[in-house]
Amino acid sequence: xxxxxxxxxxxxxxxxxxxxxxxxxxxxxxxxxxxxxxxxxxxxxxxxxxxxxxxxxxxxxxxxxxxxxxxxxxxxxxxxxxxxxxxxxxxxxxxxxxxxxxxxxxxxxxxxxxxxxxxxxxxxxxxxxxxxxxxxxxxxxxxxxxxxxxxxxxxxxxxxxxxxxxxx
Amino acid sequence: xxxxxxxxxxxxxxxxxxxxxxxxxxxxxxxxxxxxxxxxxxxxxxxxxxxxxxxxxxxxxxxxxxxxxxxxxxxxxxxxxxxxxxxxxxxxxxxxxxxxxxxxxxxxxxxxxxxxxxxxxxxxxxxxxxxxxxxxxxxxxxxxxxxxxxxxxxxxxxxxxxxxxxxxxxxxxxxxxxxxxxxxxxxxxxxxxxxxxxxxxxxxxxxxxxxxxxxxxxxxxxxxxxxxxxxxxxxxxxxxxxxxxxxxxxxxxxxxxxxxxxxxxxxxxxxxxxxxxxxxxxxxxxxxxxxxxxxxxxxxxxxxxxxxxxxxxxxxxxxxxxxxxxxxxxxxxxxxxxxxxxxxxxxxxxxxxxxxxxxxxxxxxxxxxxxxxxxxxxxxxxxxxxxxxxxxxxxxxxxxxxxxxxxxxxxxxxxxxxxxxxxxxxxxxxxx
Ligand SMILES: Cc1cc2nc3c(=O)[nH]c(=O)nc-3n(C[C@H](O)[C@H](O)[C@H](O)COP(=O)(O)OP(=O)(O)OC[C@H]3O[C@@H](n4cnc5c(N)ncnc54)[C@H](O)[C@@H]3O)c2cc1C
Ligand code: SF4
Ligand code: SF4
Numbered sequence: 141x142x143x144x145x146x147x148x149x150x151x152x153x154x155x156x157x158x159x160x161x162x163x164x165x166x167x168x169x170x171x172x173x174x175x176x177x178x179x180x181x182x183x184x185x186x187x188x189x190x191x192x193x194x195x196x197x198x199x200x201x202x203x204x205x206x207x208x209x210x211x212x213x214x215x216x217x218x219x220x221x222x223x224x225x226x227x228x229x230x231x232x233x234x235x236x237x238x239x240x241x242x243x244x245x246x247x248x249x250x251x252x253x254x255x256x257x258x259x260x261x262x263x264x265x266x267x268x269x270x271x272x273x274x275x276x277x278x279x280x281x282x283x284x285x286x287x288x289x290x291x292x293x294x295x296x297x298x299x300x301x302x303x304x305x306x307x308x
Numbered sequence: 309x310x311x312x313x314x315x316x317x318x319x320x321x322x323x324x325x326x327x328x329x330x331x332x333x334x335x336x337x338x339x340x341x342x343x344x345x346x347x348x349x350x351x352x353x354x355x356x357x358x359x360x361x362x363x364x365x366x367x368x369x370x371x372x373x374x375x376x377x378x379x380x381x382x383x384x385x386x387x388x389x390x391x392x393x394x395x396x397x398x399x400x401x402x403x404x405x406x407x408x409x410x411x412x413x414x415x416x417x418x419x420x421x422x423x424x425x426x427x428x429x430x431x432x433x434x435x436x437x438x439x440x441x442x443x444x445x446x447x448x449x450x451x452x453x454x455x456x457x458x459x460x461x462x463x464x465x466x467x468x469x470x471x472x473x474x475x476x477x478x479x480x481x482x483x484x485x486x487x488x489x490x491x492x493x494x495x496x497x498x499x500x501x502x503x504x505x506x507x508x509x510x511x512x513x514x515x516x517x518x519x520x521x522x523x524x525x526x527x528x529x530x531x532x533x534x535x536x537x538x539x540x541x542x543x544x545x546x547x548x549x550x551x552x553x554x555x556x557x558x559x560x561x562x563x564x565x566x567x568x569x570x571x572x573x574x575x576x577x578x579x580x581x582x583x584x585x586x587x588x589x590x591x592x593x594x595x596x597x598x599x600x601x602x603x604x605x606x607x608x609x610x611x612x613x614x615x616x617x618x619x620x621x622x623x624x625x626x627x628x629x630x631x632x633x634x635x636x637x638x639x640x641x642x643x644x645x646x647x648x649x650x651x652x653x654x655x656x657x658x659x660x661x662x663x664x665x666x667x668x669x670x671x672x673x674x675x676x677x678x679x680x681x682x683x684x685x686x687x688x689x690x691x692x693x694x695x696x697x698x699x700x701x702x703x704x705x706x707x708x709x710x711x712x713x714x715x716x717x718x719x720x721x722x723x724x725x726x727x728x729x730x731x732x733x734x735x736x737x738x739x740x
Contacts, residue, residue: 199731213624248704
């Protein structure tokens with residue numbers, strides 16, 4: 141089997157245009173085209189977040205699908221599991237909205253769907269070849285690649301550091 | 309004979325079963341350990357001995373059986389989340405009566421003996437029933453802990469109009485909501501001045517209290533039950549120390565838990581409240597380990613010895629014990645005594661680390677709005693975060709937990725912590 145791909149972030153390239161967040165919300169809407177999506181209730185939610193760091197840093201954040209995913213072990217209802225592609229998924233039916241996963245994810249990338257009282261996160265766009273956020277990014281700040289290939293290119297990547305310290 | 313075990317001949321021709329790994333207790337800690345052993349030792353037999361009649365399940369889900377939102381099958385552990393390992397043999401209805409650590413054997417009630425090479429004690433805890441409350445053996449008195457309890461409780465709901473919950477902890481709140489959903493009137497009797505006193509101070513709890521009142525719970529604080537009144541139909545009422553009596557058909561006791569250690573009476577395994585485990589989750593006798601609610605472990609910030617009653621902690625410690633049992637020496641990082649996330653009524657909240665601050669000289673910041681409340685607690689020098697409560701808005705709670713647990717110097721991020729605007733980007737750019 142070929143090595144699974146991951147979404148990597150090149151923070152120096154992000155200009156904060158939020159194209160990724162819009163594409164993500166649309167991809168996870170009921171009526172995929174944008175115009176339908178923005179009029180849906182509840183409003184479709186993005187699973188990628190662009191955070192702002194003074195003075196002018198922009199950092200896109202998305203679930204890392206961690207090796208020893210703390211959220212998966214912490215979940216008190218068995219709603220979080222890893223699929224055959226290495227993607228950590230939240231089963232909406234099993235989720236009881238206890239937010240234990242939110243309390244343990246060190247990246248802050250689990251969203252809370254208040255209307256449905258369920259947790260949600262990046263599912264790596266199972267219906268797409270390349271995740272919507274990566275396709276939408278105009279500057280190449282989001283990269284979809286295998287760990288080996290990507291780390292050969294850029295190893296100094298901070299988003300793995302917390303994880304390593306967590307034992308992941 | 310079962311898969312996962314084999315027979316061996318003992319002295320006087322007594323045939324006894326043997327399993328390389330024996331795990332006593334098949335819940336969070338025990339099953340996490342069993343699955344972890346499988347990752348490191350794919351063929352050593354793993355046998356889980358569990359007293360309960362039900363196969364392992366997600367214990368925190370049992371209130372949903374009372375409310376009727378889930379059925380027992382929805383709670384089964386096997387095959388869900390990280391519990392997908394194979395060749396783990398679980399024997400239900402198997403209570404371990406005693407352990408002989410010199411001969412490395414256990415005796416199973418009504419079922420002979422079994423030998424082990426390594427053993428994990430993951431027997432968890434059971435509800436504490438205060439002896440000063442009289443009449444707790446009446447039908448209709450519950451202390452919710454097992455699936456079997458939940459099933460009985462769900463049945464009693466059918467003949468009840470009013471339930472009285474003794475104790476204002478999270479367990480009783482969850483039970484109370486399950487009963488409200490079934491249409492019962494529910495009264496919470498709390499000895500402390502406010503609900504959730506283990507997880508926060510009274511002034512921290514006002515939003516939650518408001519949510520509980522709005523949801524229709526009746527709450528009586530500052531009083532406790534003296535006895536339960538019953539007749540042939542079971543519970544008919546509760547008498548309080550205030551002299552009041554309330555009529556009800558159901559009583560739920562949520563007064564904390566006690567570790568299940570009695571099966572180790574007469575063994576030389578060290579007990580001090582719970583089973584004492586070292587930094588590698590090992591007990592004092594050779595090849596014995598402990599994890600979960602039953603284990604005495606330590607708090608990472610203060611280093612104090614503590615026992616916790618949390619699923620999340622039990623899984624983490626169980627995984628660590630599993631590694632150590634399979635020969636991968638791994639230090640346990642300890643647990644916060646308080647590490648709670650949940651939602652009561654419409655109010656999500658997280659409470660973690662050190663949050664009881666009255667009469668301490670910690671540096672404390674509080675912030676309240678109509679719909680949110682937070683309290684962040686730093687050490688007296690203000691250099692480290694040691695605890696946090698978020699109510700209403702729990703955004704990025706995991707980052708704060710991380711900062712607490714890793715004892716990170718907070719100089720550069722302190723104002724984000726106080727303002728609750730910390731995000732992972734602050735760590736990334738700090739390092740780039
Ligand atoms: C209603 C409810 C809601 C909860 N909600 C949460 C929550 O939201 N978040 C959270 O973190 N925690 C929650 N908890 C707490 C959590 O369920 C416990 O901390 C956790 O189950 C502890 O796991 P454990 O494996 O240590 O022990 P336990 O789950 O107590 O399991 C121990 C098992 O060992 C068995 N056993 C005991 N003695 C013997 C013996 N001698 N021989 C064989 N078997 C034996 C017991 O029957 C039991 O099955 C909740 C608990 C309850 C009851
Ligand atoms: S801990 Fe956070 S980043 Fe890691 S898999 Fe879970 S949600 Fe994703
Ligand atoms: S919010 Fe849902 S997915 Fe997250 S820990 Fe709770 S049950 Fe599991």
